[in-house]
Amino acid sequence: MHDMSAHAAAHHAPPSGFIRKYLFSVDHKVIGIQYTTLSLVAAFIGMALSWVMRIHLGWPAASIPFLSTLSPNGAPGGVPTPEYYLSLMTMHGTIMAFFVLTAAPMAGYGNFMLPIQVGAADMAFPRLNMASFWVTFVGFVVASATFIIPDGPPISGWTAYAPLSAVGPAAGPGQGRGQDLWVLSIAFFCVASLLGSLNFIVTTIDLRTKGMTLSRLPLSTWAWFINAWVSLLAFAVLLPTGLLLLLDRVGGTSFFIPGGLVVNDKVLQHSGGSPLLFQHLFWFFGHPEVYIIILPAFGIVAHVMPTFTRKPLVGGWKVITYAMIAIGSLSFIVWGHHMFVSGMSPNMAMVFSVPTLIITIPSVIAVLVFAFSLYGANIRFTTPMLFCLGFISLFISGGIGGFFLAQPAVDSYLHATSFVVGHFHFTMGLSAIFATFAGFYYWFPKMWGRMMNETLGKVHFWLSFVLVYCVFMTMHLMGLTGAVRRYSSYVADFMVPQIPTNRFITVAALLLGAVQFIFLYNAIWSRFKGPKAPDNPWQATTLEWDTTSPPPFDNFDGRQITVRHGPMEYDADASVMQTSPEQSIAGT
């Protein structure tokens, strides 16, 4: 049964006027760019927050420029108070995890590329798509607003454990309106994410052009598709968790607050609730969330690498796709590994540890496929390819940390140390970000019609690659000593001697931050002044390269797109476009 809706979408005339074209546009390409831009802004804000944190950790008494103007309460004389440090830490995690890592690789690139890659003229529900972005935007504004209200942002971490997050202002500074706004911001993000997932799933199922069978989908599309499923189920659980937390805070309920608590010299009236319930509900979302962050990264690397190795991935589309499906499914049964020492029944520890270890198998398969796809290739070391190689190295490093933390007995020592901070930064903050950079450099010509500067790109890569290891591998190693995380200052006896190591990390982190401005400059300059990009600058094979750079309003200028090949067909060095009528060369 053919759907007439693509017909309807192609039917619309392009919008006119600034507002309809760039602001409230239903065009998935504009929406993709809006998401990507939002993520970029969020990324620099999130990074700046980390710079303040890092300077304070290295030099606790230092007065940080401009900080006392930004927040006279939080940083009198430019020195962050402990609660201000914690609020920066909370918003750093929140902004980076949600508005950067969940937004850019999925909503940003996915929105732009998925319809084109399946051969559609737009997403299945263009207006819902526009709504998704603007709801995300409102969520971001609400999150940012926490910085300017008198009590400041919440201090309970992006994980917002109860009772700290649930009892309200009595728990301390930052736990007033800031936490309420935080919950609201997350709720908006959940709704936007759900709507977005709907769109991704229905578009991939229903809007594929003729010949685009599921076996011919590009791997980035597969990743976005699988990820949309995981997102749909995970965010649907975070939303009610936030609502329950809000009810505890303003509705007087006690879902997460037990009886008999004495906070600020007052006995609280709440009773009957369970802090562990919050942890179960949060991590039921929270663990799939980290796979929501990494799956698009897998998809981007799987999509970009064949272009620059000039050969298919080992195992073709099936191995990576099944690996991603396995990872996405298993991600729902491992959440308790965040709770080994939480007071949860020790029996549950083994129940969660085993699937956590098992999930390494598809992850190892994916990494092996990526690495061994380099075998016998003719690798073109462009900037996107370098970031893909960097991704492989970083993901190996990050994944190894997982082996340690997945075992309850080992975790009982390493829990809440900077080993964990190193681990999740490697897997999310570094691997996923490197894959996002790979996608950015790769798709920039298609999105903007201009080429980015390769030299600046390579400088960005080399400096970032070395510096991220300096920053985050050192954190892993510090963690082996038992160095505790989420401390605003190192005053414990065994932590004080680690301050010099902290300073090393801080210097590397600040340099790393500075290097990102090379990327930003490159992106902005190239957007306006870069050399014009041809349709297919990388000689790739998928449908987005079968149209102009940037694509026309309806993606294919009214052409009927008929797909005849999978995405990874190369004839020696020549790429075989998915629409090409030539027979593909068997083998290689």
Next chain:
Amino acid sequence: MSQSELTMSTGHEVLMEPSPYGIEKKKLGMWFFIVADACTFATFLFGYGYMRVGSQNWGTPFEFGTILNGIVMTFVLLSSSLTMLAAVRTTQAGEKASANKWLGLTMLLGTVFAILHLREWFKMIREGWGLFSNPTGGTTQFGACFFSITGLHLTHVISGVIALLIITRGYNQGRYNTSHVETAGLYWHFVDLVWMFVFPLMYLMNAR
């Protein structure tokens, strides 16, 4: 490009892969919305289960009157699903007047459900029940779970009635067709299905 059609005229039909389940996109979208919403309700119900199993003094406060009211509400909602089915059938058959009748009946039954529900809520609140108060002296968690879960469901019922109003109007004006009514029907059946979990878990299990 010898095998592709290069027609540039507007209004041409775009050739696509057939939808693998034969479900057009609006309905498919609604199915996935239902999946997500089911997870949301499941989360609330999980929290309720967790609280209840871990509670020392849960109590079972509902008298027969409340249960009777609940049975009537269940009957009303189940009937509304039947009328919704009839509405979809008559829409598919093109019988506009009949369809309007059945749609109207569905909306009416949904409204009756909401009124009965709100009546019961106000009665309980008058007796001293609230999000954190329990006039029988048992755990305050009861009110929290009861009002939040039934409140979420009630919101879904009321939005469903409003959505049906909009769909009916659009259908009569020719802007919406059978597939819109079917999609709304899907949502309505889902809301009914959720009630079939809420009623036993929240009412019958707490009957005296």
Next chain:
Amino acid sequence: MPGKAFAVVVVIITLVIAYCVITHVWWMPVDISAHGPKIDHQIEETVFGAGILFIAGQLVLASFAFLYGDSKGARKMKAFPGGAKSLIVFACVVVGVEILVLSFIGSKAWASVYFTPPDPDSLRVDVQAGQFAFYFRYPGPDGKFGPLHPDLINEATQNYFGLDTDHDADSKDDIVTAGLAIPVNKPVLLTLHSKDMGHSFDVRELRIQQDFVPGIVIPVHFTALQTGKFEIVCTQLCGLGHYNMKAYLEIMTQADYDNWLKQQAAMQ
């Protein structure tokens, strides 16, 4: 050229990390507990197993980047022999075996902490965590802890636990201290409860880390095998003073401990 550079950088990074880990530049403090060796053994096994995978993975990546740069047509492309089959088998078998071994041994380490019942003759100490300090309570000569009354908690009068010594007989001889002292080589059973937020009890040298969960009393037991003074730090974010929330664990000879307890009792 960039491929070769990448390979060199990755190899250098791998060697530096391996060096730091193998030579224990950053490492765990000496273990002083009876159950600790099992955990340490587990960590060492994991370093070994995961370390091999880490080094192998990075070296494979480096060598491929080194060898297979664009030859501009000079070298014919090769497919990896056997396709993905050997990779999948490797992942399932090698990683699978590693997982099984680690889980099996690890479960013993875990069980030694959580599934061995405490010695019935353990010294019992009640631990309370609150924003932002730990307090400890010894049962006194009657061997019983008095009931807790949160509404009676009063920092000013140093009634940290909310004891009602006027009405509860068992509370009268409870000894409340700001530091935890225990005799060496004697089993100890701690009962952890929280006054307000989530906290955590972490003594690195004891290889013990356990969250305090408001509303629940959580038992932790261990035997310390060496005397000395060690830090107890809070590792669960509990508010602005989290970074400074700590106490000291002093492990003493039996004689010193008895003296200490007498002194503390006198100060109540």
